[in-house]
Amino acid sequence: MGDLTRIFVSAALINNFVLAYFVGLCPFFGVSKKVPTALRMGGAVTFVMVLTASAVSFLNAWVLPVAPYLRLISYIVVIASLVQIVEMVVKKTSPALFRALGIYLPLITTNCAILYLALFQYARGYGFFEGLAFALGAGAGFTLALVLMASIRQRSETASVPAIAREMGLAMIIAASLSMAFMGFAGLLSAGA
């Protein structure tokens, strides 16, 4: 069980997808203006990540040993289909949730964090449970980064900022400070070992 915790903490904090690996930046900058939307986006991404991790561990075990060169294409197809299925299920079962998530779900397909998760899970040789812990950690880390970013941006909305730093300039500087803060998590897992 120690291994699973380690994988979770590493993916969520030390090797945060957004702030250390630079994946999933489009939603990180695109939907981080309000905290509630950031939370919803984080939730949606985490959910799709968990589904993807399960599907990928199945693919890795059964399909890809036969045709390793189709790895990338099969991952893409699986992610795109999963997103589509989730969208349809949510639409049928919970229209309210669908309205809340509506525009975010399709954007997840082109969210590189999901594909990165799949590729990384393979590269590290994670099995089903490790993959699950990894997906949950990565999702939690993504949500945390997104919510932190959104709360800072919400506050800075009314701040007086030089014209050239409005929009992206300021967002980048905030991201840089967050990323620096997250560097402090490095060593978290090795210190006691």
Add this chain to the structure above:
Amino acid sequence: MTDRTGREVFLRGVWEENPVLVQILGLCPTLAVTNSVENAIAMALATAFVIVGSSALVSLVKDYIPSQVRMSAYILIIATFVTVVDLIMGAVAPAMSKALGAFVPLIVVNCMILGRAEAFASKNRLLPSILDAVGTAAGFSIALLLMGGVRELLGSGTFLGLQVMPHNWEPWVIMILPPGGFLTLGAILMGMSWWWQRGEKKDEAVKPRRWPHGVRAPEERRPEMVA
């Protein structure tokens, strides 16, 4: 946009609609692999191959693909090109392939490429599509090189591995670490807005984000665009 000259089509991608610096697309590779100039060049070349190849192919087959499945078809085409690049890189330049790691396969989800396929190549003939793709690739490469150059120079004191800074230069290690990526891009983007706002006082301080022809801003995008 078809009445534009080839030069205009090309230059638009390089500067006016630079994918990274103006449209803020393809941020992941821009930040992730620019801790050295060498990595930046390799990434720029790989992406250029994929974007030119897929734009050309999309433009050639556009008339045969029903619009309902065009997104899936484009993604399939792009994924094929990326797999090919990934394999070739692993065979020809193993060290490079190791340095870029998962960011080569991640070219697939670089929205810039799908964006050019959908917004331009699917509506234009072969030659303009190639020009448009080459322009976009050039714009992307410029951004990557700028980032890589600044970060390697300040973070390691070198350029392409050659010592440039004086010997007593203490490298700003932070520049080749993740925060340095955000800082550098932030500085470049601020420089860009200074450039755009320079002399145009009548313009509002906050410029609306510029989207390429034919691409809707994400807030107006509808779920149907998914592959």
Add this chain to the structure above:
Amino acid sequence: MSARGRKGPPGAIGSQPSSLLLVGTLGVLSVVAGIAIVLVHGWAQPRIEAHQAAELRQAIEEVLGEPQRYETRWVVDGKLLDSLPAGVDSSAARPVYAGFAADGHMVGYAVPGQKPGYQDVVKLIFGYDPSTRKVLGMKVLESKETPGLGAKITSDSAFIHGFDGALAPIDGVKHPAQDPHQVDMITGATISSTTVITIINRSLEAVGPALGGAHGGEGP
């Protein structure tokens, strides 16, 4: 010009194509894509594998002092086996590489190992001679440690060569090493240095007894 999504390519406007056409188009595309990928894969895969094998051989040569040849062995449940027995998952077995000198006598084993370091997982390989319990050499294969600090475990030659001839189990020290069990750690990179030492000690606890020689599993 924001006609995205509605204005499809010509031929598709106004009419609803049959699903057969849709599936057919994607099918044809997939087949063409598949053929292209298989062709490139057929050309590239042997080269990629050759690179990987060359990389492994070079690492083994480095940590075992240029043996003439090496053989892959497996440690499963504390036993050294010449080949991976059928039915054993490769994740339950640890590979070790036995290096042989030109005259046929065994120089030692190259043992790969890994563990989370300061930032991310550190992977390394080290040479080990079971008869003398000496580490023969160490090479970090993969690490994302902080450039300028922890990353020195891959580049600091004093640190790397400190392992040559060190007696297992190894003890990292901050002052000049005095006893053969001790290795000097890198100033400012204590955690990364400790990670390297811990990987070696833990790997030897796991595979050491199977490799033979005078051994116990006692820690440092």
